[in-house]
Amino acid sequence: MRPTCSFPFSLLVAFxxxxxxxxxxxxxxxxxGFWSVSINGGSAxxxxxxxxxxxNYSGTPDTTTRCRWVHNPELHNDTTTCSGEPSFYxxxxxxxxxxxxxxxxxxxxxxxxxxxxxxxxxxxFTYKSNLGANGRQFEGAVRVTATVVHTVVETAREGAD
Numbered sequence: 001m002r003p004t005c006s007f008p009f010s011l012l013v014a015f016x017x018x019x020x021x022x023x024x025x026x027x028x029x030x031x032x033g034f035w036s037v038s039i040n041g042g043s044a045x046x047x048x049x050x051x052x053x054x055x056n057y058s059g060t061p062d063t064t065t066r067c068r069w070v071h072n073p074e075l076h077n078d079t080t081t082c083s084g085e086p087s088f089y090x091x092x093x094x095x096x097x098x099x100x101x102x103x104x105x106x107x108x109x110x111x112x113x114x115x116x117x118x119x120x121x122x123x124x125f126t127y128k129s130n131l132g133a134n135g136r137q138f139e140g141a142v143r144v145t146a147t148v149v150h151t152v153v154e155t156a157r158e159g160a161d
Contacts, residue, residue, distance in 0.1 A: 033058035042137035047073030119146040
């Protein structure tokens with residue numbers, strides 16, 4: 001049996017239709033910046049694992065995004081909660097050799113209205129491990145250079161202002 005969708009396809013298309021695309025290209029001299037990232041974490045003999053990530057984007061130096069990842073062995077699940085920049089996203093698991101950041105940032109071109117662009121970066125990530133009295137903690141820091149992925153296209157509901 002094929003899954004069905006009760007939401008009319010024509011309304012879905014109208015809902016996701018772009019209402020404004022970026023009118024000008026990103027200037028060649030635009031510097032998308034970087035993230036200063038630090039991570040510390042650990043594990044317990046019971047199987048719990050966690051890490052705290054702190055990311056500060058150079059375009060918003062006074063805004064630090066903090067994300068906490070926790071692995072609960074009893075429920076066999078991972079949870080991540082972040083506070084700070086709402087568009088921030090990262091991809092890294094304990095032990096991975098690289099880390100990826102992504103964020104939407106504003107850009108004003110030729111005095112026009114600020115428009116949103118998506119920046120992303122990946123960097124090798126190494127850390128010091130076997131820290132703490134029990135040897136189950138780690139910490140590391142890295143600078144992740146951002147590159148422009150694409151401009152963000154705004155969408156609006158049909159009939160919305």
